[in-house]
Amino acid sequence: MxxxxxxxxxxxxxxxxxxxxxxxxxxxxxxxxxxxxxxxxxxxxxxxxxxxxxxxxxxxxxxxxxxxxxxxxxxxxxxxxxxxxxxxxxxxxxxxxxxxxxxxxxxxFAPTPIGWQRRGIRPMRFTRRRTLAEEHHWRAHIASQPIPTESAAPNPRLWRPGPHHTDPARTPDPEDVAALYRQLRKAFEDGKNEPGAADFYYGECEMRRHDTTDTTKGERRLLWGYWLLSGYGLRASRAFAWLLAAMSLTVLLLMIFGLPASVPEPATTGTLNGSKISLHTSTPDPALHGTWSQRWSWARVEKATRVAVNSVVFRSSGQNLTIVGTYIEMTSRLLVPTLLALGVLAIRGRIKR
Structure with a gap:
């Protein structure tokens, strides 16, 4: 027609x-x-x-x-x-x-397959989003899915093969599909539908991540990290899960390596030369002593949690730390706020108009 x-x-x-x-x-x-x-x-x-x-x-x-x-x-x-x-x-x-x-x-639009899939020995699951038929055709081709019969209904657990499923020359490449996603994303954005454009931005990044022709290896690695941490800034649950994991790991490492056994006390020493006294006050570096079992206590959990929570807002907790603990806190103050920002960005991308 x-x-x-x-x-x-x-x-x-x-x-x-x-x-x-x-x-x-x-x-x-x-x-x-x-x-x-x-x-x-x-x-x-x-x-x-x-x-x-x-x-x-x-x-x-x-x-x-x-x-x-x-x-x-x-x-x-x-x-x-x-x-x-x-x-x-x-x-x-x-x-x-x-x-x-x-x-x-x-x-x-066509949704992604539902349920858990298996790629080799690794289980995987696709997040729900709107996809183009061209992406279905490409993914069905690289997955070597069988050709369904004409009367069979689409299997919701599989990608939909295209009309030229067995011909790789006539199956769209990731770079071609990325261009389609980019143009449709702009159509939604011009229509002031930012949440509607989010899935097409996700699809565009997915195709760029799989494109080995026009996307450099370094760019693909950056996209892989962006996808892993926050789903290209569109999956708030993933970003907040990493945030919780990073804070939990920070607490664990501080309890084991970062918190000293006790608060170091300042020590004052002096020398007497005739009628003059010279005094010098110094505080020894925090040190970690004791057995492994002594490092697990609610008091140390509370101190480590305070350090981790303060790192979310770039604040120093003021807690005495060992040298290793200082580097753990510095890393946490860099990583944790980044994950928080990615989570907030993902929420904004879904509700912005």
Whole structure:
């Protein structure tokens, strides 16, 4: 439907139970494709058009699989408006001015696979986010997933293979998918939908992290660290989990190596030369003595916790520490506030308008 058509004037296409293919259509004026929420009515009467023979007629009127756009390849998207459309299988590669497309209403994209996956001997799980069909095709290709039958429903635990699943030359590369994510992210940001753009920023960073052609090894390592610590600044739970782990490790290391056995007392020494007395007061360096069992006490836990909490806001606790403990505190005062900032950044990215 609508493939290789030409639209010379403004048009609004209202459809139900349809799969719209806009591939290589020429849009000379704005064109809107809208999922109609209710049955159509006859023009000569007020009775609705029967939908008994339509596929999925028994489903809810606004279920996301009612109207699908399967391709906008080769389309000048600057004139395209999609409202309440399912874009889970839509191919965007080859579209022009994709950053100017308008996506309105309940526009849905394909989700990531659910559940735990296995890569070699390492278990892994993908965080929930909206993804493009091109990313599904690339990941299904590198995972060597089997080709499903045409009548089979998509497996929610697997990536969706593309139409050229067995041909690597026709499967999008990470650099191509990253460009698509970047343009769609800008489209959401221009529409003042910052939370909606977050998933596309995540997808862009993911593709750059996997791109071995245009992304240098150093940049990929930085992206890997950014992903690991905070999910590219979009996963607050991950950043706060690392924050809690860093503070717990700081407390543990301070109890074992950083807190002295006792507070060093100042000592004063003097010399008498004739009628003059010279006095010198010095405080010995904090030292750690005692057995391992003596280092585990609630008093030491309280002192170490105070040091760790103060490091969150770059404050010194004023606690006497050994030389090793001083370096532990310095490291904590650098790392812990960074993790806190990443967590706050992730929250802001999800609620900013």
């Amino acid at each position: 609508c493939e290789r058509t030409r639209w010379e004037s403004t048009a609004t296409v209202r459809v139900r139970y349809a799969a719209v293919d806009l591939g290589h259509a020429v849009l000379a004026a704005p064109v809107a494709v809208i999922a109609h929420p209710a049955p159509f009515h006859f023009t000569y009467s007020d009775s609705p058009v029967s939908e008994v023979l339509l596929a999925g007629a028994g489903r809810q009127p606004r279920s996301p699989d009612r109207v699908r756009v399967v391709s906008v390849q080769g389309v000048d998207a600057a004139h395209l408006v999609l409202t309440d459309i399912d874009l889970a299988d839509c191919l965007f590669s080859g579209a022009f001015h994709l950053d100017q497309i308008r996506l309105e209403g309940r526009t849905t």
